[in-house]
Amino acid sequence: MSSGQSDGRRGVPAERNGRRPAVHQNHVLPFWDIGGGAYFGYRMAIAARLFDRRIAQILAGHGGLTLPQWRVLAQLGLMGTGTVRSLADGAVVDRSEASRALKDLEGRSYVARSENPQDRRSPTFSLTEQGMKQFEITRRPISRFIQDLAKGTTDEDMKAANRVLWTVTQGCLEEPR
DSSP, X not given: OOTTSBOSSTTOBGGGTTOOOOOOHHHHHHHHTTTGGGGHHHHHHHHHHHHHHHHHHHHHHTTOOOHHHHHHHHHHHXXXXXXXXXXXXXXXXXXXXXXXXXXXXXXXXXXXXXXXXTOTTSOEEEEOHHHHHHHHHHHHHHXXXXXXXTTTOOHHHHHHHHHHHHHHHHHHHSOOO
C-alpha cells in the first residue's frame, strides 16, 4: 500500500495510521551525503519524519493518541490552559487540526472547555484529572525515547544542536526574501 492509499479505516491514509512500511537505514543512507551542506534541510526533514513515526508508535502503545492529540495534550500538560489558536500556534499546525484534536480529547474526557472571559468566541481548554494522568502516562515513554536518542552525545553536542535548531527555526519564521 502506498503512503497515500487508504487502509480501510474511515479513509485514513496508511501513512497516518501507524502502519507504515519499515524504513531501514539502507534506504536513507544513499541520499544522506548527497550535496554536503546543501542537503541539510533534507536530512533534517528525514530525521523529523522518522522521529514522528517513532513517537506515533509509542503513542499507539500508550493510550492510542494521534500526534496532533499528543501535541495538544502535552501543551496543556505543560502550560495549563490554551485556546484553539494558541495551541495550534504552539504546535505549528492549522487551527482545524488543533480543533479536531481538542474535540477528540474532549470526547475522551481528557480536556475540559471553559468560557474565555476575554473572548467569548474563543473558549479556553485545560486538562481534566484524567487528561493529566494520560499526559503523565504518555510522557514517560516519550521522554525515555528522547533520552535514548541522545545517548552518546555530550552536553556540548546538545547545546550545539539546540543552537542550530533554534537558528533554523528563526530562519523559517522570517518572511521570505
